[in-house]
Amino acid sequence: MGTGFQRYRRLDGRTGEMGQRAEKLSMTKERAGIRQFLVLLQRYTELMFNDRQRLFVLLLQPCLIAVLLYIVADENIFKIYESTKSMLFALSCSGIWIGLFNSIQEICKERTIVKREYMANLRLSGYVLSKFVFQMALGGLQAVLLTMIFLKLAGNEKEGIFLDHFSPEMLLTVWLTVLASIALGFVISAVVKTGDKAMAIAPFVLIIQLLFSGILFTLEGAGEVISYVTVSRWSVEGLGSIAKLNRLDLKLQADYPMLEHEAESFFKATGAHVTQCWGILIFMTLLFLVVSMISLRRIAKDTR
Numbered sequence: 070m071g072t073g074f075q076r077y078r079r080l081d082g083r084t085g086e087m088g089q090r091a092e093k094l095s096m097t098k099e100r101a102g103i104r105q106f107l108v109l110l111q112r113y114t115e116l117m118f119n120d121r122q123r124l125f126v127l128l129l130q131p132c133l134i135a136v137l138l139y140i141v142a143d144e145n146i147f148k149i150y151e152s153t154k155s156m157l158f159a160l161s162c163s164g165i166w167i168g169l170f171n172s173i174q175e176i177c178k179e180r181t182i183v184k185r186e187y188m189a190n191l192r193l194s195g196y197v198l199s200k201f202v203f204q205m206a207l208g209g210l211q212a213v214l215l216t217m218i219f220l221k222l223a224g225n226e227k228e229g230i231f232l233d234h235f236s237p238e239m240l241l242t243v244w245l246t247v248l249a250s251i252a253l254g255f256v257i258s259a260v261v262k263t264g265d266k267a268m269a270i271a272p273f274v275l276i277i278q279l280l281f282s283g284i285l286f287t288l289e290g291a292g293e294v295i296s297y298v299t300v301s302r303w304s305v306e307g308l309g310s311i312a313k314l315n316r317l318d319l320k321l322q323a324d325y326p327m328l329e330h331e332a333e334s335f336f337k338a339t340g341a342h343v344t345q346c347w348g349i350l351i352f353m354t355l356l357f358l359v360v361s362m363i364s365l366r367r368i369a370k371d372t373r
Contacts (some may be wrong), residue, residue, distance in 0.1 A: 102192055102194075102195055105191070105192055105195050106192075106195035106198060106199055109195055109196055109199035109200075110199040110202055110203065112199075113199055113200055113203050114203055117203060117207075127170075127171065127207065127211065128210065128211065128214065130167060130170070130211070131163075131167060131211045131212070131214040131215035131218075132214050132215075132218060134163045134167075134215055135214065135215050135216075135218035135219040135222070136218065136222070138156065138159055138160060138163065138219050139219055139222040139223055141159075142156050142223055143156070146223050146225055147223070147225040147227055147312060147317075148225060148317065148318070149317060149318060149319070150314055150317040150318060150319045151319065153312055153314060153317055154284065154309060154314055155284075157305060157308040157309055157312060157314075158282065158284045158285075158301075158305050160215075160216070160219065160243065160308065161243075161246055161282070161301055161304040161305045161308060162275075162278065162279065162301065163215060164212065164215065164243045164246035164247045164250065164304065165246060165247075165250045165275065165278050165300055165301060165304070166250075166275065167208070167211050167215065167247055167250070168208060168246065168247040168248065168249065168250025168251040168253070168254060169250050169251075169253065169254045169271055169274065169275070170254075170271075171204055171207065171208060171211075171247075171250075171251050171254065172200070172204055172250075172251045172252075172254030172255050172258060173254035173257050173258050173267045173268065173270075173271055174258060174264040174267050174268070175200055175204075175254070175255070175258055176197070176200070176255060176258035176259050176361070176365065177258045177259075177261050177262060177263055177264055177266070177267050178263075178264050180262055180263075180368060180371065183196065183365070183368055184368045184371050187368055193362050193365045193366060194362050196365075197255060197259075197358060197361055197362050197365065198358070200255070201251065201252065201255070201358060204251045205248060205251070208244065208247040208248055208251055209244055209247075211247060212240060212243045212244035212246075212247050213240060213244075215243060216236070216239055216240045216243045217236065217240065220236050220239065227312065227313070229311060230310070230311055230338060230339070230340050230343050231340060231343075235311050235312065238311045238343070239308060239311055239312075241347065242304060242307040242308050242311065242343075242346070242347065242350075243304075243308075245304075245307075245347055245350040245351060245354070246300060246304040246350065248350070248351075248354045249300045249304075249350050249353045249354045249357065250300055251354075252353070252354045252355075252356075252357030252358050252361070253274070253300065253353075253357050255357065255358065255361040256357050256360050256361045256364065257270055257271075257274065258361070259361040259362075259364040259365040260364050262371070277295075277299060278299055278300060278301040279301070281295045281296040281299045281301070281302065282296065282299060282301035282302055282305055283296050283302055283305070283306075283335060284301075284305055298353075300350065300353060303346045303349045303350050303353075304346075304350065305335075306335050306336065306342075306346050307343055307346030307347060307350070309335060309336040310335075310336050310337055310338050310339070310342050310343050310346065311338075311343060312336075313336075313338040314336040314338075315336050315337070315338060316338065
């Protein structure tokens with residue numbers, strides 16, 4: 070009896086030791102993963118800052134786009150339904166383009182290096198996230214330049230859904246649009262093997278965003294289903310709700326009087342609806358990041 074009890078205690082002690090070792094090993098791996106992520110983030114940050122010409126172009130681009138949007142904007146922007154709706158669509162598409170342009174070549178151009186490091190225990194999740202964290206900060210700055218310059222030039226201040234002024238809410242929506250587009254660009258960059266192929270796909274992706282945004286065409290059936298998985302749909306819906314499009318007057322031509330129009334469910338000016346749009350854009354961003362990490366695992370099978 071006593072001997073059996075002693076054996077049980079020895080076995081229980083060994084099991085406890087094994088559990089402690091497994092826990093220590095898990096913690097060690099977590100620390101190693103964090104260190105690897107920080108090293109990759111530092112390396113990518115230095116790489117981006119060393120390429121000052123490209124960084125300058127990335128920051129100049131939203132400024133020029135903001136000015137161009139103002140040049141083509143109607144003087145009644147944020148007052149007349151049609152012109153405001155068109156301009157918000159253009160603002161959304163600009164954010165999508167900026168995000169895609171930022172990231173669509175970032176992984177595929179390093180594919181050979183990533184494969185070598187992946188075979189030497191590189192964590193693909195840490196690699197992708199290190200790029201996304203920097204791109205998130207860069208995209209935030211680009212969103213500030215694009216949105217604030219355009220709104221400053223356009224004028225016509227309005228009350229927001231949550232705040233006294235709508236500019237912070239517009240800025241947040243544009244930033245989330247840029248982030249979702251950056252993550253989408255990572256998916257493309259993880260799937261293709263060269264930068265040329267990635268850029269060849271970019272126009273097709275942009276066309277999908279244009280056609281299925283729900284702005285240019287009335288979508289039904291399959292078209293409506295596709296629109297639910299486009300960044301443009303939720304971006305424009307959020308921007309239009311913040312601008313309170315349903316409350317604006319409709320004006321078909323200069324000689325026509327102001328006309329009322331039927332409210333669209335697209336543009337419900339409520340906090341719940343705007344929050345839903347933001348939440349979906351965040352969900353898309355996270356989903357695209359996961360997909361890019363999973364797709365990048367195929368890099369071990371590369372023959373080149």
